[in-house]
Amino acid sequence: MASPGFVTAGTDPTGLPSDIQPNATCDITRGGSSTVVISGILFFLTGAYENIKPSGGYTHIALFGLGMDIRDSDDVYVPQYSGGTKFNIVHVQRISRTTPADRLIAYLNRTSAPWPTNEL
Numbered sequence: 001m002a003s004p005g006f007v008t009a010g011t012d013p014t015g016l017p018s019d020i021q022p023n024a025t026c027d028i029t030r031g032g033s034s035t036v037v038i039s040g041i042l043f044f045l046t047g048a049y050e051n052i053k054p055s056g057g058y059t060h061i062a063l064f065g066l067g068m069d070i071r072d073s074d075d076v077y078v079p080q081y082s083g084g085t086k087f088n089i090v091h092v093q094r095i096s097r098t099t100p101a102d103r104l105i106a107y108l109n110r111t112s113a114p115w116p117t118n119e120l
Helices: none
Strands: 024-029 036-047 060-064 075-078 085-095 103-110
Antiparallel strands (some): 024 075, 060 103, 075 085, 085 103
16 A cells, blocks of 8 residues: 555656657655655656766766656666666756756666666
């Protein structure tokens, strides 16, 4: 049974602008908690390896529809890859405001991935 405040996001890709095809699903937990607050979110995930820097940066970016309640320091768990993969949200930003491509972009750092993997 879901805990109070637990939301199952619409697994409908219409939350994303029409130019984005989701390529993964995820669950969201608030920073450091293991309690899922949003489950089954369709989103677009891609690597951003050119942004990896010794002093920080991010390893991946994720695109979400505007209706998603995601916050800096939330955790994103992508279960469909072998063993699942967890990411920490470094920063969330709204991009393409007032255009049909209006969306949220989250800059992510991948935590330890289960190895071996060719998925992420």
